Amino acid sequence: MSTLSIKNLSKTYPNGVRALDKVSLTIEKGMFGLLGPNGAGKSSLMRTLASLQEADSGTVRLDNIDVLRNPLEARKLLGYLPQEFGVYPRITAHQLLTHLAILKGITNRSERKDLVTYLLHKVNLYEKRNTSLKGFSGGMKQRVGIAQALIGNPRLIIVDEPTAGLDPAERNRFYNLLASLSQEVIVILSTHIVDDVRELCTQMAIMNLGQILYHGSPQDAIEELSNKVYRKLVGRDQLEDYAKTYKIISNKMVAGQPLIHVLCETHPQNGFEPLRPDLEDVFFSKINTSSVLV
Ligand code: ADP
Numbered sequence: 427m428s429t430l431s432i433k434n435l436s437k438t439y440p441n442g443v444r445a446l447d448k449v450s451l452t453i454e455k456g457m458f459g460l461l462g463p464n465g466a467g468k469s470s471l472m473r474t475l476a477s478l479q480e481a482d483s484g485t486v487r488l489d490n491i492d493v494l495r496n497p498l499e500a501r502k503l504l505g506y507l508p509q510e511f512g513v514y515p516r517i518t519a520h521q522l523l524t525h526l527a528i529l530k531g532i533t534n535r536s537e538r539k540d541l542v543t544y545l546l547h548k549v550n551l552y553e554k555r556n557t558s559l560k561g562f563s564g565g566m567k568q569r570v571g572i573a574q575a576l577i578g579n580p581r582l583i584i585v586d587e588p589t590a591g592l593d594p595a596e597r598n599r600f601y602n603l604l605a606s607l608s609q610e611v612i613v614i615l616s617t618h619i620v621d622d623v624r625e626l627c628t629q630m631a632i633m634n635l636g637q638i639l640y641h642g643s644p645q646d647a648i649e650e651l652s653n654k655v656y657r658k659l660v661g662r663d664q665l666e667d668y669a670k671t672y673k674i675i676s677n678k679m680v681a682g683q684p685l686i687h688v689l690c691e692t693h694p695q696n697g698f699e700p701l702r703p704d705l706e707d708v709f710f711s712k713i714n715t716s717s718v719l720v
Contacts, residue, residue: 427455428489428581428612430475435484437470437636445470446481447636457608459623459644460616462633463713468616469509471633472586475614476506488582505575505583511567515560519551519570522559526574545573549603565596572603582612589622601626624705634713647708655707656698657687675710 430453437446445467462468473479475486477497486493493500513522523542532538546552549569559567568588575583585604589597605626607613615622623630624644632640632647640647655675660668665684668674672688679685687701688694689711 429454429487430582430612430614431485431487432475433485435471435474435481435486437474437479437481444636446474446484449484449633449636449638451631451638451641453612453614453629455608455610455612456629457605457627458612458614459627459630460614460633461618461620461623461630461709462616463618466618466633466713467636468618468633469586470636472506472584472614472616475582476504476584477501478506502578503581505578505580507568507571507575507583507585507588509586511571511574513559513562513567513570516558518556518558519546519562519573520555522570523573523577527577530577532577541577545576548576549573550599563593563596564591565593565600568592568596568600569603572600572607576607580611582614583607584614584616586616587618588615589617589619620706620709632709632712639712640708644705644708647712648703648705651689651703651707651711653700654689654691655687655701655703655711656690656694657685657701658696658698659683659685675707 432449432451435446435449436444438444449471460468460471470479474481475493477493477500481494488500488503491499491503520542523545524538527538527541532541543552546555549572551566551569551573554566559570562570572585589600592600604613604615615626617623628643630642630644631638659680662684665677668686672690672694674686675689676687677684687707687710688698693700
């Protein structure tokens, strides 16, 4: 069974942004969610794991391979679906996968043909194999992206923000595909969408400002918050006052009125009602919440 072991990974860009700050994680087979707001450092981490960018310090090991020292070896064990998977619009799914299989070194013609057929079935696009990619929906393009990531039989698959722009049905189909892949390999899903993690991942990390703020199961994180989250509908003009007294973790408009969730060790009374926390409460309670009101 494969294990990805990340230790003290740090990266500061030339402009001074510390995108990774001593990141350490151990990730086993299954679906792992990396959740964080935009700018948290998720893509920086994904690109480093995919050996597309260097870190300043720290180590990454995939089983017995030092990923940062042996990027060529590591890439053979890795499938990567980047945030923007560009496709050549004029060619078909079959042609694109054949082309990418050649680039990945599958030189034997019949082996390649079998592989492409297998991949097209795997992502449920065999019927569409001769359709030009131009006519593909966002979800179909993402499935082509997964198919190409599977070339070479990877042990680790990295998908960066894959569900943005997919409609709910496409998203479900994509989830099912990822869930089936994660039976056999490590799948890391980087996302800012809490639902992606809730529905799919057995293990997760929450990241912000380059740091890992939580690492564990979604259930344990929710459990930690039980009996500590309360909600109340408040007036818009009262928000600032509430923020002075309570630790507001989220603020959502419900029929034009702010519904706040607060974190509190004991019942705050004053019209607040207890609620059963969910993963969104976990997410907002872990990341810096100073921006809740704006
Ligand atoms: P995420 O994927 O979570 O949105 P990123 O890894 O893309 O986060 O970005 C983390 C931080 O690093 C952000 O502040 C971003 O502006 C900065 N950043 C990302 N790439 C570069 C780069 N090539 N040069 C300078 N700063 C960068």
